């Protein structure tokens with residue numbers, strides 16, 4: 320299983336508070352997968368996909384110190400059993416599978432959930448964060464408790480045919496386990512959200528608008544506007560709690 324590798328060589332597995340969506344503030348153990356099938360130009364986990372030799376643009380390209388990542392240096396390969404052993408160090412049993420795009424490794428997550436459910440007498444809770452382009456199979460859907468879907472808008476810089484899969488969004492919605500979170504950078508993004516909500520038949524109470532922000536200052540300048548959009552359209556507002564608490568650091 321390919322996980323993001325921290326600079327010290329360890330897999331990116333850490334105990335923190337969920338920062339976004341329905342379970343914001345909840346203590347959770349995060350497991351970050353490497354690899355993604357999209358390449359959003361504002362992505363804050365670009366070390367999971369923006370490999371040397373690729374031509375994907377990133378908003379940090381303007382920073383002279385920014386470099387694409389060496390793929391081998393950014394991935395650590397572990398079996399689900401090895402990951403489960405690492406997780407035994409935590410007394411928390413709320414797990415968040417994040418990335419990158421974790422559903423690229425659906426089979427391995429399924430194996431990991433089976434191991435944890437067997438090893439863990441305290442009813443583990445499994446949550447996944449996905450970009451909504453891949454539909455998991457029935458065994459995975461049976462095991463997972465919460466699916467945080469974040470469909471990407473034009474502001475991601477990714478072509479529509481790659482990032483938008485309305486049929487997948489509808490199917491995820493029909494599981495009753497999915498919330499849908501949209502990153503809002505400007506008022507122009509709202510019509511796209513409304514159109515997609517209509518096309519995929521999403522329930523308003525399951526839709527979150529979240530400010531596009533990589534830094535606390537950006538979050539603070541955007542929060543009032545995005546909160547007003549949420550009020551006006553009857554959607555929920557999602558903060559980025561981890562950004563306020565820890566900044567844009569990894570592994571916290």
Ligand code: SF4
Nearest residue numbers: 355358359362419450
């Ligand atoms: S889908 Fe998520 S992880 Fe992948 S490039 Fe976009 S923001 Fe980054």
